[in-house]
Amino acid sequence: MAKGLPKRSEDFSGWYNELVGMADLAENSGVRGCMVIKPYGFAIWEKMQDQLDRMFKETGHQNAYFPLFVPKSLFEAEEKNAEGFAKECAVVTHYRLKTDPEDASKLIVDPNAKLEEELIVRPTSEAIIWNTYKGWIQSYRDLPILINQWANVVRWEMRTRLFLRTAEFLWQEGHTAHATKQEALDETAQMLDVYAAFAENFMAMPVVKGYKTENERFAGADDTYCIEALMQDGKALQAGTSHFLGQNFAKAFDVKFADKDGKQDYVWATSWGVSTRLMGALIMSHSDDYGLVLPPKLAPIQVAIVPIYKGEDQLAQVSEVANEIKDALIAKGLSVKYDDDDKRKPGWKFAEYEVKGVPVRIAIGARDLENGTVEVARRDTMSKETMPREEVVDHVAGLMDEIQCSLLVRNQQFVKENTHEVETWEEFVDVIENKGGFVSAHWDGTGETEQQIKEATKATIRCIPFDAQEVEGKCIFTGNPSKRKVLFAKAY
Amino acid sequence: MAKGLPKRSEDFSGWYNELVGMADLAENSGVRGCMVIKPYGFAIWEKMQDQLDRMFKETGHQNAYFPLFVPKSLFEAEEKNAEGFAKECAVVTHYRLKTDPEDASKLIVDPNAKLEEELIVRPTSEAIIWNTYKGWIQSYRDLPILINQWANVVRWEMRTRLFLRTAEFLWQEGHTAHATKQEALDETAQMLDVYAAFAENFMAMPVVKGYKTENERFAGADDTYCIEALMQDGKALQAGTSHFLGQNFAKAFDVKFADKDGKQDYVWATSWGVSTRLMGALIMSHSDDYGLVLPPKLAPIQVAIVPIYKGEDQLAQVSEVANEIKDALIAKGLSVKYDDDDKRKPGWKFAEYEVKGVPVRIAIGARDLENGTVEVARRDTMSKETMPREEVVDHVAGLMDEIQCSLLVRNQQFVKENTHEVETWEEFVDVIENKGGFVSAHWDGTGETEQQIKEATKATIRCIPFDAQEVEGKCIFTGNPSKRKVLFAKAY
């Protein structure tokens, strides 16, 4: 167990908070609810961004940038969207400071610099973007518009937690415009598939794809698709959403297009996003009581090489071997750090790379030099083996796929074991309270029932899975008829 | 000349504004002073970012992310810095909206959601970052810290212009912490060299490196180094700055470290940045009356292939050849677009790729098929040549370096021709008013003289060039003794 890190089984929440700090991922800042993403944490986020950006471009999207601020009159144009975000908006009201007349070393807001119209710091960009699209769209020739933006957004959350819920966070938001409803629906589904593929193939995190209930939909959407993941403590985490916005924003901003026959119609829209919240999901999916565990595809350092030596001569000998191995691994496309820092002991380095989740550690000591061996340690299994030096490069390169795959399989198994089918209210309450995990149960389809179940158990409907089978049944809460089971869980 | 585009010689400023729109680079938004960076413009910015990011990492820097907001009490801690930016700050004062009691479809700022302490939207991040570094630095072992951030910043400018001066802009800001003054000075110089290398080798834009005068320094810096470029209208543009911050921020935020002997000292700092302003510099460096001209290394599309055909059969034949050439060019690492869009005529496409600055256009028609030829047009020289099909791939690949180099040489020649040595006030005024360009002249070293020259001519001291020779002379304005010439110009 890593020093100072609570055990997951005893204090999952404390474990998470400590781990985020110990692994140098992020910390709270001097600004309420806002985080500092530290270099090591940011390097992981950059790997996520790179891959997602590639996937967006492969599906025909381009990046652009829209303003941070949304004038209040634009913000309120789509009423449901505005209502949904109004209670958590940071508002800019002034554009100048001046010296405090009572204390020349202080500044005060200049009352003469009040804005005529307040500016909302974007909590999401539909309003400013659809106000812009209005100028870009006249005819079907201008469609589709397939744009993504990487940006910071602000939602004034009262209870915040690093990565999971912060007042400012980083995300990408896709905003597309289409000539037909079907095209927009296809786009909504496509982008959810992109998110699911990213979660499984890069984060090694299995997800359930489904529809949100009306209560849980994005404000202003006709339908919200989501991917839901299961954390090690049995709580669910919404990892990405893709919204079919219908013609709501086109109507709010009067965006029409002429089709091939010159007929005017409102434009169809989607939006979709994932955020630095994925960092929280990644951490809580794989990490253990020794610290962070990273899938190799998202690890900033995939292999750390640590020399064990006494004196400069031995270090020089070890370094020769270490650098050879390092260069050979880099030539195979791996990212490798050879840590010959003389200020730190090997034990300190072992603990450091463990807590930071480096997938593979290679140690080379004086005895290894004699025997022509090295020691290879896997972070995911904490297993070690000593092997001939000439085998290490191929072996470690192969471990990248092996670890990536094994983390996914392990988590798939975990989700399977922690998804419970229940038929009665008693079972439901028992599982939610005592086991956690996903609970598949019949529901009568009303928002009232959903709300009452939430109040009674804190469990929410995570989604109506795309692959839910049509099965007649009775709602666990009201006994009213139900056509399919939905997925409940307590959630982040 | 491109339709609707003013001539540079007649209306440079109108030409710039039109061009930014016609080339689909950016546009004004519904938010005063804020721009929308359109996909084509953003793709160029992404190329700049990629390359700069690579250069920052090669020089040992890591990326991180710090909060958008700076609490007022932190903002005012470094007094000079605070004073310098106080007059252009967007200020968040409230964190919630509510329904307007007089009109349920409107929102108003909720007076009960006033922040206890106002938040400044970062105009630059020294304050929030040094408040964070305080927690990271105890001993010399924690130094240096070499961090960069890609972010949006807000400076409430009254007169704005796309890319050149906008209320919100995108930039990178490096913030480093060092144990010694010399190390911080070396870092300041190193990063200016990185900027200069980027400007010359990627933007094909020659720059002068130098020191800013005290009047023109970054607020809170002990010294500001800059790179200055010369635009086609003879006005200078500050393209990047690197600041030696001394111990000013360490003192303001009480950031000390223990050296090897346990002695406490304040930490030394630098910061350095370039912004989307570079887009403006790029545009005004190379473009012409036909539209944008892009150096190949920053062009999102390096080669556009346009088919000229009648009917589907001819298109199919041309496409076979075009796709072969396209694939061969992509295999050589070029980014190529084959534009077989049937909704647009070849003439329209020619104009489109011209106005968008695509470095090379290949046209293939029916006669080319017969003759085994293609037509290759260079955007920088607007020259065309017809060549055997089997030569085109090597030729066009070679053109990338040739065009990149030729743009740089052309601009070096331009800077040389437009840098004037003057000895008297009359000469100075004449050159500034009638010729423009850089004016190298003696100056007595005082802020007062600098200010009076500015008021009389609008020319400012762009920099004291690093390579300025020690030559005794007399200030053009006061006649007082001067030890070296400095570089004046009217500037953006």
Ligand SMILES: [Zn+2]
């Ligand atoms: Zn093995």
Ligand SMILES: [Zn+2]
């Ligand atoms: Zn040629």
